[in-house]
Amino acid sequence: MKILVIDDMRTFPEATKICKTFDEGMKALQEEKWDVLYLDHDLCGREQQDWENKTGYQIACFLEENVEFLPNKVICVSANPVGKKRIKQALRNAYKRKRGF
Numbered sequence: 285m286k287i288l289v290i291d292d293m294r295t296f297p298e299a300t301k302i303c304k305t306f307d308e309g310m311k312a313l314q315e316e317k318w319d320v321l322y323l324d325h326d327l328c329g330r331e332q333q334d335w336e337n338k339t340g341y342q343i344a345c346f347l348e349e350n351v352e353f354l355p356n357k358v359i360c361v362s363a364n365p366v367g368k369k370r371i372k373q374a375l376r377n378a379y380k381r382k383r384g385f
Contacts, residue, residue, distance in 0.1 A: 291324035306338035318355040325367030344374035
């Protein structure tokens with residue numbers, strides 16, 4: 285089983301690959317097919333340029349529009365309650381779209 289983690293702080297021992305940044309995560313999603321994705325919302329500090337556009341929510345929105353890259357299972361691991369809610373909604377839409385609804 286191939287497991288991708290996109291999280292700037294956490295690590296998961298079972299992970300096949302861990303990406304600490306938005307850009308690394310996007311690249312990994314597009315280069316390989318993943319069984320499971322652990323996705324965080326806040327992927328960089330506010331001091332970094334363009335932090336508002338480089339979140340786990342933006343990754344979920346990308347997956348919503350590009351379901352060919354959607355892993356079989358996505359687990360949102362964010363402690364950000366608003367971000368987590370937005371990610372989950374985008375993913376619900378993505379899985380509906382993938383099933384043809």
